[in-house]
Amino acid sequence: MNKKTKKTIFTVAAILIVCGLLFIWVVYSLVTGMFTKSIPYQYSLNLVKTNALSVEYLGSGIEQTKILGGFINRDLGGGEANFSYMVKGDKNSAQIYVNAVIEKEEWKYNKIILFKDGDTTQKIDLTADTIR
Numbered sequence: 434m435n436k437k438t439k440k441t442i443f444t445v446a447a448i449l450i451v452c453g454l455l456f457i458w459v460v461y462s463l464v465t466g467m468f469t470k471s472i473p474y475q476y477s478l479n480l481v482k483t484n485a486l487s488v489e490y491l492g493s494g495i496e497q498t499k500i501l502g503g504f505i506n507r508d509l510g511g512g513e514a515n516f517s518y519m520v521k522g523d524k525n526s527a528q529i530y531v532n533a534v535i536e537k538e539e540w541k542y543n544k545i546i547l548f549k550d551g552d553t554t555q556k557i558d559l560t561a562d563t564i565r
Contacts, residue, residue: 471505473514477531477545481520486557487547491522511536526550
């Protein structure tokens with residue numbers, strides 16, 4: 434193989450890698466954007482920001498830091514949501530777990546739980562004082 438052929442192969446490989454990374458970034462951004470605009474996500478984040486116990490633990494300036502995973506499914510008659518994400522405030526961070534179903538266009542929240550610093554033994558049930 435001559436120098437020109439090697440350079441061409443390297444250039445094509447670099448372009449393919451950059452395009453692949455760009456594609457992954459675009460897909461991730463679209464999925465994350467749709468996820469964070471969903472009603473269950475917005476409701477749970479608002480609850481975290483306004484619940485006295487979560488504010489006492491997290492502090493002020495509460496914001497979502499990353500989405501850990503899960504799903505939100507909708508179909509003609511209903512759907513369900515089961516996901517978790519991380520939040521942080523000026524004092525601590527936590528993992529939020531959400532489990533909800535939708536019936537007749539109304540979300541019902543089975544669980545919205547704040548796990549302190551991601552520890553599954555120390556938690557605050559944010560749905561304990563809310564209408565389900």
